[in-house]
Amino acid sequence: MSQPDGQSNTLDNLLEENRTFPPAADFAAQANATAELHDRAAEDRLGFWAEQARRLQWDSDWDQVLDWSNAPFAKWFVGGRLNVAHNCVDRHVEAGNGDRVAIYWEGEPGDSRRITYSELRDEVSRTANALTELGVGSGDRVAIYLPMLPEAVFAMLACARLGALHSVVFGGFSSEALRSRINDAEAKVVITCDGQFRRGSAAPLKANVDEAVTDTPSVEHVLVVRRTASEVGWDADRDLWWHDVVDRQSATHTPESFDSEHPLFILYTSGTTGKPKGILHTSGGYLTQAAYTHNAVFDLKPESDVYWCTADIGWVTGHTYIVYGPLANGASQVIYEGTPNSPHEGRHWEIVQKYGVTTYYTAPTLIRTFMKWGAEIPAQYDLSTLRVLGTVGEPINPEAWTWFREHIGSGRTPIVDTWWQTETGGIMISPLPGVTSAKPGSAQQPLPGLSATVVDESGTPVGRGEGGLLVLDKPWPGMLRGIWGDDQRFRDTYWARFAEQGYYFAGDGAKYDSDGDIWLLGRVDDVMNVSGHRISTTEVESALVSHPTVAEAAVVGAEDATTGQGIVAFVILRGGSGEDAGGDTAISTLREHVAHEIGPIAKPRQIMVVSELPKTRSGKIMRRLLRDVAENRQVGDVSTLADSSVMDQISAGMKSGG
Ligand code: ATP
Ligand code: MG
Numbered sequence: 001m002s003q004p005d006g007q008s009n010t011l012d013n014l015l016e017e018n019r020t021f022p023p024a025a026d027f028a029a030q031a032n033a034t035a036e037l038h039d040r041a042a043e044d045r046l047g048f049w050a051e052q053a054r055r056l057q058w059d060s061d062w063d064q065v066l067d068w069s070n071a072p073f074a075k076w077f078v079g080g081r082l083n084v085a086h087n088c089v090d091r092h093v094e095a096g097n098g099d100r101v102a103i104y105w106e107g108e109p110g111d112s113r114r115i116t117y118s119e120l121r122d123e124v125s126r127t128a129n130a131l132t133e134l135g136v137g138s139g140d141r142v143a144i145y146l147p148m149l150p151e152a153v154f155a156m157l158a159c160a161r162l163g164a165l166h167s168v169v170f171g172g173f174s175s176e177a178l179r180s181r182i183n184d185a186e187a188k189v190v191i192t193c194d195g196q197f198r199r200g201s202a203a204p205l206k207a208n209v210d211e212a213v214t215d216t217p218s219v220e221h222v223l224v225v226r227r228t229a230s231e232v233g234w235d236a237d238r239d240l241w242w243h244d245v246v247d248r249q250s251a252t253h254t255p256e257s258f259d260s261e262h263p264l265f266i267l268y269t270s271g272t273t274g275k276p277k278g279i280l281h282t283s284g285g286y287l288t289q290a291a292y293t294h295n296a297v298f299d300l301k302p303e304s305d306v307y308w309c310t311a312d313i314g315w316v317t318g319h320t321y322i323v324y325g326p327l328a329n330g331a332s333q334v335i336y337e338g339t340p341n342s343p344h345e346g347r348h349w350e351i352v353q354k355y356g357v358t359t360y361y362t363a364p365t366l367i368r369t370f371m372k373w374g375a376e377i378p379a380q381y382d383l384s385t386l387r388v389l390g391t392v393g394e395p396i397n398p399e400a401w402t403w404f405r406e407h408i409g410s411g412r413t414p415i416v417d418t419w420w421q422t423e424t425g426g427i428m429i430s431p432l433p434g435v436t437s438a439k440p441g442s443a444q445q446p447l448p449g450l451s452a453t454v455v456d457e458s459g460t461p462v463g464r465g466e467g468g469l470l471v472l473d474k475p476w477p478g479m480l481r482g483i484w485g486d487d488q489r490f491r492d493t494y495w496a497r498f499a500e501q502g503y504y505f506a507g508d509g510a511k512y513d514s515d516g517d518i519w520l521l522g523r524v525d526d527v528m529n530v531s532g533h534r535i536s537t538t539e540v541e542s543a544l545v546s547h548p549t550v551a552e553a554a555v556v557g558a559e560d561a562t563t564g565q566g567i568v569a570f571v572i573l574r575g576g577s578g579e580d581a582g583g584d585t586a587i588s589t590l591r592e593h594v595a596h597e598i599g600p601i602a603k604p605r606q607i608m609v610v611s612e613l614p615k616t617r618s619g620k621i622m623r624r625l626l627r628d629v630a631e632n633r634q635v636g637d638v639s640t641l642a643d644s645s646v647m648d649q650i651s652a653g654m655k656s657g658g
Helices: 025-030 036-043 045-053 084-088 090-097 117-133 150-162 175-185 206-215 284-297 316-328 347-355 364-373 398-408 487-495 537-545 584-598 623-630 645-655
Strands: 064-067 075-078 101-106 112-116 141-144 165-168 189-193 195-198 201-204 221-225 239-241 263-268 278-282 307-309 333-336 359-362 388-391 415-417 453-455 467-472 504-512 518-523 528-530 533-535 550-560 564-573 606-609
Touching (some): 036 045, 045 064, 084 090, 084 150, 090 117, 101 150, 112 117, 141 150, 141 175, 150 316, 175 263, 263 316, 364 398, 388 398, 398 415, 467 518, 487 504, 518 537, 528 564, 537 550, 564 623
Parallel strands (some): 141 165, 141 189, 221 239, 307 359, 359 388
Antiparallel strands (some): 064 075, 263 278, 467 504, 504 518, 550 564
């Protein structure tokens, strides 16, 4: 859309948020991170990363920290050799911590398993021996299509141990999505289970694999974990039970050393904006950033903390902050199989109380769901062990942030709002607990050693109080090394936009506030243009959520004859908001509220009350579908939606004038 004369191409800076939460003195006194970390990284960035790499055990040292001569294809810790699985498992046992619990696993029906680091070493070794027997070796690809079972972790680490690449496909994806990912990576083996417990019942999983592998020429074997004991179809030439093949293996396996740049995994992005990309990550740099960020951002104390990241291992958060970061650091962590409301809406808080969870890392979408369910639910549990809270996946609205701190963090815990992507491998922008004065809704500053800038369309950094595009202006250890099998798409997607400057284009809008802190403003593709003002979806959504009756909001720009685009909002009301909260008067109050919070230009043309919003399976709002509804179009591709019936309800509501 063209801009009126004199109108800049950057984002307008509308929403003001002035609350700050300085770190408590007692927390700061014991924190892993210090303000000096920034100074050290600023004075010698590569030297800083070389120090961070010493968190790992290398079989042979590197000769060069970074080789960027073939940009955008980076090499980190060039010439170094290590085994990633040895670093996540065996070395903790060798250091005398074999009896420490690695995983407190909690099944949805209430069964549980406790796995120490010694037991983890045995299981990973057995799995590696089994995969070797099935012909899997260095460089081969293994697809893992499992729910949140300990076997998913064993399988990922067994691949890493053998130098095989895993491609984890989220257990909620269809057979079609699984097939395309298997074929893109040409996986040799698929690891799955008979069925999974979701929302209190057993749902089949292997059936999807059977359907997917009818047309996957690369697949030689399907290895099946027994979980629900449901009936499954069986191909005797292809299918093998995990308990038949893995359990009889030796618990000894000698890990081999691999090059620092040896591929570790492929992971397809969430597909919020389009066709998923097979993101490729490698070993030494990725694990260094995973271990460092997990230590600094979550203030991990491996001897005493009980860490819990609620992500699914099918997402990058599950890779870096359930498997690689925490295990590289020798953490004890909770892994929960099921949904947050099975069998009741207090399930997460019951788990926090049961295991004495200290660190809880989740997604804003879930926090807004907890708000909708009501604060009286967490109030019934003892949450006093919690000392660090974190979020990832979307911007967190300031109101959701303060609710989280108040009702889950007892009004005292630091919250880390962590910005990163599948492509970045690890956290890039986040407050440091014990160091940063937190601001609700802002991810604030790149971590020490990492670099990010907000620029305008021409690549020039914008000033304080201004918005633009987020770029990463220096290579980083955990960065993607490419898109699997598609170097051209890798260059086009991330590097073409600012080719001259050599910046990585993240695809997100962002702004600096008056202190120079970074605020993420949603995807560039979602930015609205109202009468020549470029307005971020995030700011209008946050203004709506700051009203006491609103739990969640999604806004889109719909074509408008007079203003170019008009703002259309979809809101979910909080539990206990009362009958009238959706009535005409209430709606006009909400419109006025937005005008008051951020200015009349951002006042929604239309607000519709809905009971659900369309979300991807990783919980992100799919605004392009809402735009279709708002512009009266046929709704587009819904195949990556968590629940495709949501769109039918919203379209019907729109037609009835709701
Ligand atoms: P695709 O790239 O296939 O469309 P996706 O971008 O949703 O999918 P992910 O890599 O899982 O796939 O998500 C990364 C994106 O999530 C970021 O680019 C950003 O838009 C959003 N995001 C993650 N963390 C934050 C955060 N703390 N604040 C704001 N946005 C965030
Ligand atoms: Mg993305």
